[in-house]
Amino acid sequence: MSAAAPALPRTILVVEDEAPIAEAVATRLRSEGFVVSIAADGPSGVERCRALRPDLVVLDLMLPGLDGLDVCREIQRDRPVPVLMLTARDSETDLVVGLAVGADDYLTKPFSARELVARVHALLRRVERRPAASAEIAHLGSITIDPEARRVQRGDELVHLTPTEFDLLAFLAQRPTRVFTRDQLLAEVWGYHDGAGARTVDSHVRALRRKLGNDVVRTVHGVGYGAGSES
Numbered sequence: 236m237s238a239a240a241p242a243l244p245r246t247i248l249v250v251e252d253e254a255p256i257a258e259a260v261a262t263r264l265r266s267e268g269f270v271v272s273i274a275a276d277g278p279s280g281v282e283r284c285r286a287l288r289p290d291l292v293v294l295d296l297m298l299p300g301l302d303g304l305d306v307c308r309e310i311q312r313d314r315p316v317p318v319l320m321l322t323a324r325d326s327e328t329d330l331v332v333g334l335a336v337g338a339d340d341y342l343t344k345p346f347s348a349r350e351l352v353a354r355v356h357a358l359l360r361r362v363e364r365r366p367a368a369s370a371e372i373a374h375l376g377s378i379t380i381d382p383e384a385r386r387v388q389r390g391d392e393l394v395h396l397t398p399t400e401f402d403l404l405a406f407l408a409q410r411p412t413r414v415f416t417r418d419q420l421l422a423e424v425w426g427y428h429d430g431a432g433a434r435t436v437d438s439h440v441r442a443l444r445r446k447l448g449n450d451v452v453r454t455v456h457g458v459g460y461g462a463g464s465e466s
Contacts, residue, residue, distance in 0.1 A: 245359060246270045248289040250280035250306060251321065252298050256344075260293060263348040264355065277301025284310045291358060293351075294338070296322040304336050311337030317358040317398055321346075339399040340425070340435055357426035362398055373408035375463055378447055380408050387447070394446055399424070403439050407452060407462040414461040436460070 247269045251257035254275070261271040272287055274280040277298040284292060292310065296303040307318055320338040339358055342351060373380040379388045382405050387394045396404065403424050407415070415423070417433040425435070440452050440460055450464035 244268055244270050245290040246272070246287060247291050247293060247355070248272050248274065248280070248284055248287055249293045250274045250277070250283075250298065250303070251293070251295040252276055253295075256295075256321075259348070260351065263352060264293075267352055267355075269355075277303070277306045280306050281309045284316070285313060288314070289316065290362075291317045291319065291355060293319050293321065293355070296320055307338050308336040311397070315395075315398060317362055319351075319354055319358060337397050339397055353427070358399075360426055361402055361424070371409075373405065373411075375408050375411075375451055378408075378451060380405050382409075389447055396443075396446065400439055400443055400446070403436075404443055404447075404451070407460065411462045414455045414458050416459040420460065 245268075247264055249257055249260050249264075249271060251260065251273070252275050257273045257275070261273055264271045272283060272289070274283045277300040279300075280292075280294070280298070281301065294303050294307060298306065301309075303320060303322075307320070310316060310318070315337075318338045320341040321344060322341055323344045340354055342354060372382070377390050380401075381387070385401055387396055387401065387404065403420065406420070406424050417436045420436050421427040421433070440454075443451050451462075453461050453464055455461060
């Protein structure tokens with residue numbers, strides 16, 4: 236029996252206008268076995284993404300020509316792709332807007348190479364996950380979640396969610412009676428076990444509510460989040 240062909244290396248596009256940062260990120264990711272391409276501005280980032288069809292995009296928020304939010308919106312319009320956004324800003328508004336246009340997670344500069352690699356691996360692991368054949372369709376009021384097709388409908392309307400938004404919604408919907416802390420959600424949905432990124436959970440919940448309505452996720456004050464509206 237012939238040996239299985241080795242898996243092709245994953246491709247990552249880094250869209251960053253600060254050359255030292257772009258090169259440092261690319262060097263670290265290449266050392267992890269990824270094939271990395273760099274774009275130095277917004278328009279070239281959109282074009283490279285269309286041409287390369289990368290497995291993941293590391294995207295700076297502040298770019299010449301077209302800012303990171305517009306780039307993210309454009310590339311997600313073509314096809315869903317995991318996006319890790321890099322930002323020098325630390326305001327909640329910037330993070331919510333970035334997640335709303337399709338970013339899956341963010342890192343605030345300065346960040347460590349170790350944290351960057353951990354986030355990239357976690358994002359790719361989530362995308363690679365496939366639901367079990369027995370995964371059942373879940374319902375939250377008028378919302379239907381199909382884990383196998385990775386489709387969400389509100390009534391008859393198909394709603395586009397990013398991969399992380401879908402994973403968070405499906406995880407909660409499949410456990411409708413439970414409430415999870417932010418750290419539990421980070422571990423189960425994001426694959427982060429160091430407790431970092433609690434604001435990412437909050438921002439994704441806001442994005443789900445914006446797309447699907449406020450009753451899709453309930454807040455249990457002092458604890459965390461659960462599926463459905465507050466009683």
